[in-house]
Amino acid sequence: MSKKDSASPMHIKRSTGDWIFDIAVIILFSIFTFVCIFPFYYLLINTISDNDLVTSGKVNFIPLLKNAQGNGVFGIQVNNYIALRNVQDLGSSVVITVARTILGTALMVITSAWAGYLVTKQKMWKRSFWYRFLVITMYFNAGLVPWYMNMLMMGLTDNFLAYIIPGMVAPYNIILVKTYIESIPASLEESAIIDGAGTTKVWLKIILPLSVPILATIAIFGAVGNWNSFQDSLLLMNNSPSLYTLQHRLYIYLNSSSNLGAMMSQGGTVSEQAAASMLNQRVIQYTVSMVSIIPILLVYPFMQRFFVKGIMLGAVKG
Amino acid sequence: MQASVKPVQTAAESQAPAQRIPLWIFRIAALLAGLAMFFPPVNPGRVSEKINEAASLFTTGVSYSTITNSMGRILRSQWIQDKDITLLMAACCILMVGVAACCVGACMSLGNRRMRKTGMILPIAGAPVMGVGLLLIHRVYTSIVQHAEEVGKTGTVLPILPEGFKVFVFFAALLLVTALMAFFTTRVRDDDEKMDMDEKYRLFLMMLPVILLSFIFAYLPIYGWRFAFFDYKPGGNIGPDNFVGFKWFASLFNDPATVSDLIRVLRNTLIMSGLGILTSWLPIAFAVLLAEIRSTRFQRVVQTLTTIPNFISWVLVYAIAICIFSTDGFINSFLTNVMHVAGAKTNYLQIADHTWLKMLLWGTWKGVGWSAIIYIAGIAGIDQQLYEAARVDGANRFRCIWHITIPGLMPTYMVMLLMSIAGILSNGMEQYLVFENAMNKDVIEVLDLYVYHIGIGQNQIPLSTVVGISKSLIGVTLLFGANGISKAIRGESII
Structure with missing residues (x-):
């Protein structure tokens, strides 16, 4: 300080x-x-x-x-961690979650970088209208059920693409990138344009390298968000357990356990044997929880230096 | 860019209305046709009622499994032949190629005269391609009808010529006619440069994919509001025969069961949001007190460790709650084994007492360290000379906090406060969903969770849509209200 x-x-x-x-x-x-x-x-x-x-x-x-x-x-x-190999359905949910974290984050960052750059272009046809068109979606949504019916209509239920496509346009991140790009001296861009570079080339060669700090910020927050995603899996993947995310899987494990726990405390119906295996099951659930916390703790030290930057930029709204 | 050196002739300028009108009709038709590809109600490929209702033209073209997933026996017994489905998919793909050509042509029509004229060649070729696709779809339809009659299963296969078929025939014709008109009215003079487009349209076209994605996922759901006006059941249809007007809206006030549910969930929602607003000063206190500690290392460690809970999901928070508070969690085993309290076997998560307070505490545990960061940054941004001047004047640290730090943080706090007032009905559902159980169901169910339960859980689509619409509208009103207050008081808007 x-x-x-x-x-x-x-x-x-x-x-x-x-x-x-x-x-x-x-x-x-x-x-x-x-x-x-x-x-x-x-x-x-x-x-x-x-x-x-x-x-x-x-x-x-x-x-x-x-x-x-x-x-x-x-x-x-560490036997519990080794025993996770035998836990049903855990492997697929880890694969799904890792895949969506990588793909979803990458696509979101590219889209935000691209859109964030374009909305700084005063020359664009109806620029401020389109910018507001994107930003207003932060404050308004049609509601859970209409959203669900829309995803159903788009064929994005029981479909892996539902994890990555809707998240591509993230208005808040577009604002962050836009604000950051506006702080880059315009002369850099102008000199490239005078040298004959087109919009795409300026974006690739000038803007992208210069906005790495903000892109890293949104990437890391986006990745954590993807890793923690639970609601879309719960709502959209009803018929495809193989597409459940890790958090959804964990939620299922936790619930099956707490039901057993409730039965136990009301007395007698469950034998000692079952109680013991229930508790071992609980140890396994602790272990699965730990597995889903560890990646967050691993990226956490890298995230920290972006905290204030991310938040401060958010305060400077577009 | 050349555009900045030499002005380019663009579509919008220097054109007679006779040229402009067909061009605009063409562009709008191409846009609509492009969107219709992803819109199941106008799927021209749904030539049997047994084809998945939720399949759009695009899905029909690319996903065999989606279009056949509700056919079952019809497909196994080959009442609809595999070759027909394959042909249907091919036909849909051809149709989509035609539509795509028209869309590209529409994009090119934003360029200079030469580009516009060249661009019109695409729809002039593309509309007939659409025609070919439509003819093939029709052929699949007749073939299915014929085959179904042969095996005597017309009543099961239910062949139809869908509404979408006519829609796309209309689009193809309209696109062809307008493209031809635009093509022949556009004169390319010799002095026209090569193909070029004004930068403003070029930038717009680059932005277009992002705009469309946003439209599809953030605006199109509003189309789902129509369910609020129909007696809709999942799998059923909506049409004039089950149109009920504002019946569902009225049921929010008339139907006793709904009313009592709503009163209950609104009470929970408002109390939990209210508690959140009442404790919204906690992050400021956190930041101010932390700044009073002189060891920067201690500050950093505290800040690092207290922010971690913000980054784990609510499911993981629940996992942690289980390992601390459940029957064999930390509290009970600590009481039994360390404090030697006999019979400590309470499952604290199953007790419904003080649920609102517990939810508030979990929210605070998870969020306070993170929320404080913005204030910590705010304190760092306060001019140090203010403190020095105050100290010269004899102010002690508490007066410094009260007269310098707190006023310095107030603008940020006001924004946060107004935003949380605007979001008073939306406390999200994840936290309450994971902590919900049979005991605390009545006191934990907030509005968002209620919508989830009745909409997704009990399939009451119209009622949950009505609740969702009301919530959205109230939310927007509150937001604009808060924004108006902010403008009036601070002269600055928050959105």
């Missing part, structure tokens, strides 16, 4: 009240940060500990494995 340089005058006159306030704030933030992070950690240690210890609720703060006496000692195992 740019407060750094001005911190010194404040530093000089710190009263006791200031110290108490500072400590209170630090404690407050530490607690909230812990609350934000601990669930992820807890999920992780439950997937890498001994499953019996997880079942009996022994794994609370550190990953445990059984020693010779059957007691828990610190240690980890």
